[in-house]
């Protein structure tokens with residue numbers, strides 16, 4: 001097994017908040033990334049579920065390039081066609097009516113939590129053990145993992161964590177003091193844990209009964225990743241708020257909250273804002289990304305591609321002693337091992353394949369929705385060699 005390599009010199013003046021790999025990101029196209037030494041890698045992680053159309057998709061690159069010469073920033077005092085067009089696409093493909101744009105996933109969740117408290121006048125936000133919602137104070141407080149809170153206390157008040165996929169715990173916790181439940185339909189960072197249909201529907205029922213709001217955090221699961229535009233649509237859920245980011249700009253930082261029309265007054269003038277939220281470059285990227293996803297019908301192919309990949313992985317890897325479970329939805333797949341994955345991820349890199357972990361024991365695959373089957377099969381072979 002190759003040992004975890006030392007951080008490169010390039011990181012010497014950076015806070016070591018990331019355990020960086022010994023690979024320099026030089027250039028990337030589609031599902032291939034070239035390192036600083038010229039080595040080519042098959043990308044099965046898409047920048048942690050971001051470059052859903054593959055790196056440097058020509059339509060997105062062109063849209064951003066054109067906007068670069070038209071103006072980078074005006075402020076949200078202006079009307080922007082890009083925001084209107086992107087909001088139209090997001091609301092057309094979801095149950096929401098209104099959008100507020102931000103710059104990242106954690107900011108989207110912050111905004112959703114604020115909006116839920118303001119609208120309901122209640123404080124309690126319920127989330128799930130092993131959930132991940134971001135690193136800023138509200139989203140961190142909503143994240144149900146002690147390791148993420150460590151050293152940053154006190155956490156914000158009013159957050160409660162209950163076990164995922166546990167209907168009894170849910171029904172006890174959601175009450176008349178609850179402002180919102182924030183839900184990942186498939187837990188991502190927590191280890192690729194799909195929500196069970198009965199549980200997901202019980203969440204919606206409990207929230208409605210209590211007069212609370214349902215926030216679906218679709219930051220990792222959204223925009224086609226699981227085979228639907230948003231993952232909650234597989235189960236017919238109608239969240240009041242949907243948070244999105246990651247894949248929205250195909251790598252250009254942006255995010256948003258999509259909400260139902262009845263929430264309009266809670267986010268009136270002066271209640272929320274962001275200097276850069278919905279910036280013209282970000283909106284050029286987002287509009288082109290969404291239009292391409294929809295017009296080229298990439299999402300339609302995800303379910304069958306994901307099912308075929310899951311079947312292939314199960315056949316090839318399940319018999320191996322180190323493999324405990326293989327699960328997922330669409331192109332969001334976890335391979336749970338009986339031991340930590342860190343060394344296996346480095347060994348995969350030696351074979352020219354990039355994947356990431358989700359929790360200590362799960363190898364996570366989040367390839368671009370556009371990835372060629374041949375590259376996926378090369379990835380499966382590399383996984384077999386490394387895990388054997």
Ligand SMILES: Cc1ncc(COP(=O)(O)O)c(C=O)c1O
Pocket residue numbers: 104105106107109132133134135184188189217218219220221245246
């Ligand atoms: C479900 C979920 N919510 C929120 C976030 C935070 O997003 P960001 O890193 O853009 O702040 C992530 C990031 O991994 C995520 O997976």
